[in-house]
Amino acid sequence: MHYIEPHAHMVSRTTNDYQAMAMAGCAAICEPAFWAGFDRSSVDGFRDYYRQLTEYEPARAAKFGIPHFTWLCINPKEAEDAGFGREVLSIIPEFLNAPTVLGIGEIGLNKNTKNELAIFEEHVALALQHDLPILIHTPHLEDKLKGTRLIVDSLKNAAVNPAKVIIDHVEEHTAGLVLDAGFWAGMTLYPESKCTPARAIDILECFGNENIWMNSACDWGISDPLAVAKTILEMRKRQFTPDLVQKVVFENPKKFLSQSPNFRI
Numbered sequence: 001m002h003y004i005e006p007h008a009h010m011v012s013r014t015t016n017d018y019q020a021m022a023m024a025g026c027a028a029i030c031e032p033a034f035w036a037g038f039d040r041s042s043v044d045g046f047r048d049y050y051r052q053l054t055e056y057e058p059a060r061a062a063k064f065g066i067p068h069f070t071w072l073c074i075n076p077k078e079a080e081d082a083g084f085g086r087e088v089l090s091i092i093p094e095f096l097n098a099p100t101v102l103g104i105g106e107i108g109l110n111k112n113t114k115n116e117l118a119i120f121e122e123h124v125a126l127a128l129q130h131d132l133p134i135l136i137h138t139p140h141l142e143d144k145l146k147g148t149r150l151i152v153d154s155l156k157n158a159a160v161n162p163a164k165v166i167i168d169h170v171e172e173h174t175a176g177l178v179l180d181a182g183f184w185a186g187m188t189l190y191p192e193s194k195c196t197p198a199r200a201i202d203i204l205e206c207f208g209n210e211n212i213w214m215n216s217a218c219d220w221g222i223s224d225p226l227a228v229a230k231t232i233l234e235m236r237k238r239q240f241t242p243d244l245v246q247k248v249v250f251e252n253p254k255k256f257l258s259q260s261p262n263f264r265i
């Protein structure tokens, strides 16, 4: 079965991972900009990273027949220095015309600080100015509920069209908050933290199958680039029909991503 991997940090993965994803039926990969595992020391560090995301990584994915798209931003972890955050923000427009850029992301909050929120709001303004969709990271564990509330309030204040925003890493206690406000929700399938495949399917059963997607977010940490493919098997075990599985893993992400003029599949 074909699926879309809507959130994967492929710069941290091997070519074997690309090969396995291609064999599992991955029809497109979308890679949001994120933390590199260390804080970058200069604006040029980000310029090089954006080149990697818009030039090299699509070429690497193409070797396995998978279209590769990207989202650009400075992640909340490195945005705590607001002056530096603004310098990085100022170079993002240089890359917005690249043919595989989908929008602004993954922006959001990490420790729910004032500076993170300020830079988050400036990213939202940039997305509105260019009429681009937005992909949002929500904080971990005890910070998640508070951070999700802050993000939802901030987006409502900015009068953002919620249909063009996906709030990712939702869990049982935040999915309703996001979906009820009209935003899209993303579930991240991790072997240890965030959602396991079984929990993600429980969330689908509780909150329905509209405006929701699943991703592996595979990165430097313990994560699995085949998490979406493995969850397809789990959904079949739980008696989801093939049409319903296809809706969640392919049609839903296609519908959201197609709001970006650069998304083609």
Ligand SMILES: [Zn+2]
Binding pocket: 007, 009, 032, 034, 106, 137, 217
């Ligand atoms: Zn991510």
